[in-house]
Amino acid sequence: MYTIKSYVFPESLEEADELLHRDCRNNAVLGGCCWLKLGRRRIRWAIDLTRLGLDQIEVKDGFLELGACITLRQLETHPAVTARFDGLLGESVSHIVGVPFRNCATVGGSVFSRFGFSDLTCALLALDASVVLYRGGEVPLAEFMASPIAFDDILLKVRIKDDGRRAAYQSVRRSATDFPTLAVAVSCLDGRWKVSVGARPGRAVQAEEAARCLNDGRGPEAAGVAAGAELTFGTDLRAGADYRKKLAAVLVRRAAQTCIERENKG
Ligand SMILES: Cc1cc2nc3c(=O)[nH]c(=O)nc-3n(C[C@H](O)[C@H](O)[C@H](O)COP(=O)(O)OP(=O)(O)OC[C@H]3O[C@@H](n4cnc5c(N)ncnc54)[C@H](O)[C@@H]3O)c2cc1C
Structure with a gap:
């Protein structure tokens, strides 16, 4: 307490x-x-930031903007979010604890903390999101994720280019509401792919070789193998590094396959 x-x-x-x-x-x-x-x-x-207008979800200047104070539940229910990126953001948080919890937990607290197990940062990385900080200005999320945590700035919002990309999310949990054992998000725009893998158990990172496989048309299977080979995985009480590596191959393959099926359906 x-x-x-x-x-x-x-x-x-x-x-x-x-x-x-x-x-x-x-x-x-x-x-x-x-x-x-x-x-x-x-x-x-x-x-308490709740009186500073940071509770807005806006689409402006070609970007989807998520204020720091919006809740995880809003990512699952707000039409401006659910209608974009195949509902990736809502899907990514939908396994976190339960609805009353997700009505409280915020985008700001989730992203600023850069938790290794974070479902949301994994999904946002695949969308090439950026964070807007009071002091630090706008920073690509990938750069922000790689920086050490110092609680000396305020996250104001998350920005995502509203470019209509397709996306898909996959995670595995030992039980329904546990932290993820591994999480994967992929996105695709005009044949260019992004792949991110989180809960390794380290922080989410982009799997660039896996994305290259998909860009070159080598397919989901090859992308999965590449993700397992290029990233480092660790052991904790949820899983061993070897298991996570195998899981990464499977989840990247499944997520990419889902994305392709969505693209084909139009
Ligand atoms: C039991 C439990 C299970 C969970 N399971 C999962 C899971 O499976 N997957 C998952 O992804 N997440 C999980 N989480 C994390 C959760 O989703 C939130 O990310 C977490 O609670 C932080 O959000 P919050 O709004 O509660 O932040 P807070 O608890 O209020 O703050 C967390 C930290 O962030 C700082 N902070 C908050 N807002 C800002 C801001 N705008 N700018 C700068 N600093 C800020 C605070 O000072 C604090 O240090 C779990 C959390 C709990 C407690």
């Missing part, structure tokens, strides 16, 4: 940033608090 000394609703992003930087180690930006409440932090200033 965490404790909070002062709970604040800043009236501007400038104020939120100023509060955070009074002491980044002891102050915290709040998402849905689903993860925070499992820890034992003693938070001096808890910074």
